[in-house]
Amino acid sequence: MTRTPIIAGNWKMFKTVSEATAFVNEIKGGAEVAGVESVVCAPYTCLPALVEAVKGTSIKVGAQNMHWEENGAFTGEISGLMLQDLGVHYVIIGHSERRAYYAETDETVNKKVHAAFKYGVTPIVCVGEKLEEREAGQTKDVCKVQTEAAFAGLSAELAKQVVVAYEPIWAIGTGKSSTAADAQDVIGYIRSLIAALYDSSVADAVRIQYGGSVKPNNVTEYMGEQDIDGALVGGASLEPASYIALVQGAK
Numbered sequence: 001m002t003r004t005p006i007i008a009g010n011w012k013m014f015k016t017v018s019e020a021t022a023f024v025n026e027i028k029g030g031a032e033v034a035g036v037e038s039v040v041c042a043p044y045t046c047l048p049a050l051v052e053a054v055k056g057t058s059i060k061v062g063a064q065n066m067h068w069e070e071n072g073a074f075t076g077e078i079s080g081l082m083l084q085d086l087g088v089h090y091v092i093i094g095h096s097e098r099r100a101y102y103a104e105t106d107e108t109v110n111k112k113v114h115a116a117f118k119y120g121v122t123p124i125v126c127v128g129e130k131l132e133e134r135e136a137g138q139t140k141d142v143c144k145v146q147t148e149a150a151f152a153g154l155s156a157e158l159a160k161q162v163v164v165a166y167e168p169i170w171a172i173g174t175g176k177s178s179t180a181a182d183a184q185d186v187i188g189y190i191r192s193l194i195a196a197l198y199d200s201s202v203a204d205a206v207r208i209q210y211g212g213s214v215k216p217n218n219v220t221e222y223m224g225e226q227d228i229d230g231a232l233v234g235g236a237s238l239e240p241a242s243y244i245a246l247v248q249g250a251k
């Protein structure tokens with residue numbers, strides 16, 4: 001099974017509309033590499049302009065969160081219908097910052113995954129352990145609970161389309177990245193969990209990224225591991241030259 005690698009920039013709460021469109025204009029061409037999918041996950045305010053800016057390119061646009069309901073009295077929230085309406089391809093769900101600061105739970109992650117598919121938006125589901133969980137030898141247990149919860153109730157057909165991002169929390173924004181071998185060990189385990197939930201054809205189809213201090217100078221090392229299908233990148237996705245180097249390094 002050959003899976004298309006996917007590099008997704010998670011801009012978090014960075015960039016105004018004019019900065020975002022300038023960024024896309026700078027990465028056109030350079031970040032369009034045959035055989036690598038290139039995605040920018042931007043703040044909501046940038047999404048309409050970005051969808052326009054990537055027209056005619058192979059670059060795709062993602063959001064960083066969504067609500068599971070189609071509409072309703074949920075002040076400050078954005079629904080999958082609204083993302084679909086804009087032409088957004090991907091949505092990050094269950095990022096550790098959302099779990100930590102906005103009370104996201106395994107249950108809400110699962111509801112959002114279902115809702116994303118309902119509106120034709122592909123979820124990038126984040127899982128990963130805290131430092132104290134890693135030190136207590138609980139990395140795989142934590143990933144098991146989070147992965148099984150995220151996939152609950154999904155058909156095999158939809159499960160194949162999920163992108164999982166394994167992001168050890170201690171590696172996010174710290175410059176302390178997991179070794180490629182350690183990331184492969186956990187990501188291979190996550191793939192085995194998906195095989196147990198479904199079958200090997202589903203597990204072989206699901207793309208699993210590594211995230212946490214990925215930079216142009218280490219991305220190729222991760223990509224050399226058999227189960228790692230790309231990266232979800234924060235800080236190093238914010239500068240055009242760095243983003244282009246990440247995409248080119250994923251080939």
Ligand SMILES: O=C(CO)COP(=O)(O)O
Binds near residue numbers: 010167211
């Ligand atoms: O949280 C991340 C991507 O979602 C990783 O962030 P950094 O690449 O800045 O460590």
